[in-house]
Each structure stands twice: as C-alpha cells, then as structure tokens.
Amino acid sequence: xxxxxxxxxxxxxxxxxxxxxxxxxxxxxxxxxxxxxxxxxxxxxxxxxxxxxxxxxxxxxxxxxxxxxxxxxxxxxxxxxxxxxxxxxxxxxxxxxxxxxxxxxxxxxxxxxxxxxxxxxxxxxxxxxxxxxxxxxxxxxxxxxxxxxxxxxxxxxxxxxxxxxx
Amino acid sequence: xxxxxxxxxxxxxxxxxxxxxxxxxxxxxxxxxxxxxxxxxxxxxxxxxxxxxxxxxxxxxxxxxxxxxxxxxxxxxxxxxxxxxxxxxxxxxxxxxxxxxxxxxxxxxxxxxxxxxxxxxxxxxxxxxxxxxxxxxxxxxxxxxxxxxxxxxxxxxxxxxxxxxxxxxxx
Numbered sequence: 001x002x003x004x005x006x007x008x009x010x011x012x013x014x015x016x017x018x019x020x021x022x023x024x025x026x027x028x029x030x031x032x033x034x035x036x037x038x039x040x041x042x043x044x045x046x047x048x049x050x051x052x053x054x055x056x057x058x059x060x061x062x063x064x065x066x067x068x069x070x071x072x073x074x075x076x077x078x079x080x081x082x083x084x085x086x087x088x089x090x091x092x093x094x095x096x097x098x099x100x101x102x103x104x105x106x107x108x109x110x111x112x113x114x115x116x117x118x119x120x121x122x123x124x125x126x127x128x129x130x131x132x133x134x135x136x137x138x139x140x141x142x143x144x145x146x147x148x149x150x151x152x153x154x155x156x157x158x159x160x161x162x163x164x165x166x
Numbered sequence: 167x168x169x170x171x172x173x174x175x176x177x178x179x180x181x182x183x184x185x186x187x188x189x190x191x192x193x194x195x196x197x198x199x200x201x202x203x204x205x206x207x208x209x210x211x212x213x214x215x216x217x218x219x220x221x222x223x224x225x226x227x228x229x230x231x232x233x234x235x236x237x238x239x240x241x242x243x244x245x246x247x248x249x250x251x252x253x254x255x256x257x258x259x260x261x262x263x264x265x266x267x268x269x270x271x272x273x274x275x276x277x278x279x280x281x282x283x284x285x286x287x288x289x290x291x292x293x294x295x296x297x298x299x300x301x302x303x304x305x306x307x308x309x310x311x312x313x314x315x316x317x318x319x320x321x322x323x324x325x326x327x328x329x330x331x332x333x334x335x336x337x
Binding site: 045 | 172177179180181183184223224226230267272280283284289296302304310314317318321322324325326
C-alpha cells in the first residue's frame with residue numbers, strides 16, 4: 001500500500017465511491033484484509049463522509065469567478081444548516097470573485113443577512129467582490145428594506161452579473 | 167494454528183466488511199458468506215495450501231471472491247437474481263450504536279474549522295484532485311496533508327471507540 005497518506009486516502013475515497021477499477025480494487029482489498037492500519041483508515045474515511053453528508057452547495061467556476069448555488073431549496077435563517085454550509089464554503093476558500101445564486105433561497109432572516117455581510121467582508125478584504133443573483137421576491141424585498149442591495153450588488157440576470165465582474 | 171500470522175478475530179471484521187461491500191451490508195447472508203470464507207481459509211492454511219504467507223491477503227481475498235461468486239450463481243439458479251443495492255455500512259448498526267456514532271460524528275464535525283470541512287468535502291464528496299483543492303483553498307501541500315491527517319485521526323478515534331463499545335463492528 002502506498003506510504004504517502006494522500007495517495008492512500010485517494011485510493012480509499014475512490015474505493016468508497018466504487019470508482020476503483022477491478023485490479024486496483026482487488027489489490028486494495030487484498031491489502032486491507034491483512035492490514036489493520038489501512039482497514040481503520042478505511043472505516044474512518046467512511047465516518048468522515050457520513051459526517052460531511054451530501055453536498056448541499058455547488059461551486060462552479062467561470063474563469064476567475066466562482067458561482068455558488070444551492071442544490072436544493074434552502075433557507076438562510078439562524079436555524080437552518082444552509083447558513084453554516086454557505087459560510088463554511090466561502091470562508092474556507094480563497095476565491096475573491098464570488099457570485100451567490102439565491103434562486104433556491106426561499107427565506108432569509110437577520111442571521112442570513114449577517115452571514116451575507118460576513119461573506120462580503122471576507123471577499124472585500126481579499127480585494128475581491130461578492131455579488132448576488134436571482135433573489136426570490138421575498139428575499140429581494142428584505143435585501144432592499146435593509147439596503148443591503150446598495151452594498152452588495154444584486155442582479156436578476158446571471159450573465160449581467162458575471163459581466164459586471166470584468 | 168498457523169494462519170499466516172493472522173488471527174481469526176482480526177480477519178473476521180475486515181472480511182465482513184468486504185462481503186458487505188460486495189453483496190450489501192443489509193444482506194441476510196453476510197454472516198454465512200463470512201463464515202464460509204473463513205472456513206475455507208483455515209482449511210487451506212491447515213493443509214498448507216498457502217505457500218507464501220506474504221500473499222495471505224490476496225489468497226483470502228480470492229477465496230472470499232469465489233464464495234461470493236458461488237453465492238450469486240446459486241441465487242441466479244434458484245430464481246431471479248435480486249437487485250443487490252449496496253447500502254451504507256452504517257445501516258447495519260444497532261439503533262443505539264448508530265445513535266452514538268452519529269452523535270460522535272456530529273460532535274467531531276462541529277470541532278472542524280470551516281476551512282477543514284471545505285477541504286474534506288472537496289476531497290471526499292466532490293472528488294476534486296489535490297491540485298484543485300490547493301488552488302481553491304490556497305493551502306500548501308503540507309498544510310493539506312496536516313488537515314487530512316488531523317481529521318482522519320479524529321475519526322479513527324471515533325471508529326476505535328465504537329468498535330470497543332460494539333458499535334461499528336456490529337455489522
């Protein structure tokens with residue numbers, strides 16, 4: 001088995017995702033059947049994946065702009081896990097030009113607004129920019145009432161939003 | 167008993183995992199397949215059919231594969247082959263074991279720094295390459311290795327304690 005922990009982890013991740021070819025799978029199984037260390041690493045990786053859960057947020061790149069989308073309907077409220085997911089996604093990355101697609105966000109409260117401002121500060125500190133696109137009517141009204149839309153540029157059209165970064 | 171330096175108690179959970187991975191962890195015949203594989207392995211070791219102890223893993227894996235193939239053929243012969251949906255191994259745990267394990271996993275996830283969670287998600291869930299992750303997070307390779315090893319160490323401890331309490335080994 002590979003002594004490099006990263007390569008070993010890649011093998012484990014592929015095995016768990018059932019993406020190893022037959023030969024590599026056979027070799028890995030033959031190894032962990034006699035190696036307690038690798039077997040424990042395999043089981044630990046399984047727990048990591050169980051803890052992470054399915055991806056709730058998708059990030060796609062358009063040249064140097066990262067577009068962040070929710071994979072399913074979400075609420076940016078204090079009680080919602082979408083809030084921490086979004087925050088973790090943005091704060092853990094070094095992207096500086098970020099466009100958040102709010103089309104699947106049905107509700108936002110003060111915690112959600114605070115989080116958006118936190119993400120905004122995070123990107124601006126890195127000399128970047130954060131913009132919003134496709135807010136639903138209710139979310140748009142909240143952004144307007146709180147005048148956050150005058151600080152964080154908000155668009156209804158994704159192409160226009162992407163162009164505005166240039 | 168010479169089993170190429172291996173203890174049955176050590177092999178059994180690994181073999182159970184391999185069988186579960188192949189036929190589904192909820193399959194009612196997992197126990198039988200594990201026992202049959204172990205029996206054939208012990209017989210082969212006792213009759214000195216395992217010439218190279220270094221290849222014990224491949225030998226055992228081969229035996230187990232044959233047992234699973236025979237099982238599938240038998241199912242096919244007896245009736246229509248059922249769809250074997252490989253489910254998550256955690257499903258095989260007892261309710262209490264599952265609850266405890268989930269609690270431990272949640273607690274460990276909360277302790278992770280946001281950046282570490284992003285790194286782990288990108289690596290395990292989004293299946294991004296190491297280069298992509300380094301570019302995305304701005305980490306160095308050394309930092310990435312530290313994040314990965316630190317998280318794995320934490321989850322290995324959870325796994326070990328669940329084994330001791332009869333949790334993760336219970337399937």
